[in-house]
Amino acid sequence: MKVLVTGSSGLIGSEAVEHFDRQGHEVVGVDNNMRRVFFGPAGDTLWNLERLKGVTKRFTHAALDIRDRTAIEELFRTQRFDLIVHCAAQPSHDKAREIPLLDFEVNALGTVNLLEATRQHSPEAVFVFLSTNKVYGDAPNEIPLKELEKRYDYARAERFESGGGSCRARVWALLQHEGGNLSRRMLDGALALGSGAARLFVVSGEGDA
Numbered sequence: 216m217k218v219l220v221t222g223s224s225g226l227i228g229s230e231a232v233e234h235f236d237r238q239g240h241e242v243v244g245v246d247n248n249m250r251r252v253f254f255g256p257a258g259d260t261l262w263n264l265e266r267l268k269g270v271t272k273r274f275t276h277a278a279l280d281i282r283d284r285t286a287i288e289e290l291f292r293t294q295r296f297d298l299i300v301h302c303a304a305q306p307s308h309d310k311a312r313e314i315p316l317l318d319f320e321v322n323a324l325g326t327v328n329l330l331e332a333t334r335q336h337s338p339e340a341v342f343v344f345l346s347t348n349k350v351y352g353d354a355p356n357e358i359p360l361k362e363l364e365k366r367y368d369y370a371r372a373e374r375f376e377s378g379g380g381s382c383r384a385r386v387w388a389l390l391q392h393e394g395g396n397l398s399r400r401m402l403d404g405a406l407a408l409g410s411g412a413a414r415l416f417v418v419s420g421e422g423d424a
């Protein structure tokens with residue numbers, strides 16, 4: 216399988232790269248280190264790119280900007296992907312208030328560029344979009360949960376498992392995670408859904424810049 220991971224040097228993208236490389240898939244990463252533009256030197260992700268190059272076997276990297284429609288189109292025209300894991304983003308809600316236009320260009324326009332390139336060139340591909348639980352406002356805080364040894368689970372699981380409306384709930388369920396396994400579990404789960412948007416809660420791990 217050929218996998219495209221955008222935001223491949225970031226926290227979640229780098230986990231995705233390692234995950235699929237370990238499974239023997241060919242992984243193409245797209246990341247232009249724009250996190251450094253957003254957050255200054257402390258946000259530089261080049262160290263993580265170098266780390267990935269060292270630990271992976273079939274990973275290649277392209278320093279493309281997802282806002283660059285021509286470059287993204289060219290990437291998709293020359294390579295056919297089976298799976299797109301879209302993690303490239305301006306991820307900070309506070310920062311979005313400071314730079315609304317840039318935030319919109321990266322998060323909205325960049326995503327549309329990828330969706331359209333997928334539609335044009337890899338229409339059979341699974342597209343996984345790493346979104347945020349913030350789109351639900353405070354609603355997730357109202358879900359009754361119970362604390363298990365390593366993770367939280369639904370206090371009333373039956374409310375989220377039945378019927379066709381379970382997609383959102385299943386993604387939420389995947390986010391009640393065990394330690395550092397969140398991204399891997401979430402990716403496996405999202406793939407089982409076919410295509411979808413995972414609305415992540417707070418994630419942290421070794422790849423955090």
Ligand SMILES: NC(=O)c1ccc[n+]([C@@H]2O[C@H](COP(=O)([O-])OP(=O)(O)OC[C@H]3O[C@@H](n4cnc5c(N)ncnc54)[C@H](O)[C@@H]3O)[C@@H](O)[C@H]2O)c1
Pocket residue numbers: 221222223224225226227228245246247248249250251260279280281282302303304305306307321325345346347348414415416417418419423424
């Ligand atoms: N980490 C969390 O706790 C969390 C929680 C909720 C949602 N999310 C969502 O998950 C997604 C990934 O988050 P993350 O924590 O891995 O973020 P991250 O900042 O660690 O990684 C994002 C990567 O995208 C790259 N990037 C930014 N703009 C780009 C562009 N124009 N072109 C190419 N690459 C670009 C950055 O350089 C960075 O390496 C985001 O959509 C975020 O909102 C994350």
